[in-house]
Amino acid sequence: MTTRRGFDLLQAIILLAAVGTALIHLWLAFQFPGGVDPVFVLNGLGYLGLTLLLFLPLPLLDRFRNLIRWVLIAYTLVTIIGWLFVGEKSLAIAYVVKALEVVLVIALWLDWQRAQRE
Numbered sequence: 001m002t003t004r005r006g007f008d009l010l011q012a013i014i015l016l017a018a019v020g021t022a023l024i025h026l027w028l029a030f031q032f033p034g035g036v037d038p039v040f041v042l043n044g045l046g047y048l049g050l051t052l053l054l055f056l057p058l059p060l061l062d063r064f065r066n067l068i069r070w071v072l073i074a075y076t077l078v079t080i081i082g083w084l085f086v087g088e089k090s091l092a093i094a095y096v097v098k099a100l101e102v103v104l105v106i107a108l109w110l111d112w113q114r115a116q117r118e
Helices: 009-029 038-055 067-084 093-117
Strands: none
Touching: 009 038, 009 093, 038 067, 067 093
16 A cells, blocks of 8 residues: 555455454454453454554555555464364354455455565
8 A cells, every 4th residue: 555546446455355344343342241252352453453553554654564564464364273272153244244354355465465566
């Protein structure tokens, strides 16, 4: 996400997948019978924060876009792997979130490849 002409389809996919994932995690955080789950809250806020850093039009962040992109990829993969080991597999919404996360990783990787060519 270096200085580009404008917002394009790939960036829209990244934004929608990341924000969708964040909002679902935040919503799920409040669905636990024992109260709010801080892991889900932090996960949702992490997605929002990293996405904000990736898209904020601040020249100061331009030189860090690739790092931010890779941190968001790693963050997403850790979330997927964590769900594989301890996540609830009986909820349909979990599979929706995992699909969004896979789309996010692929879109971020494609965006990184494009940034390398530019």
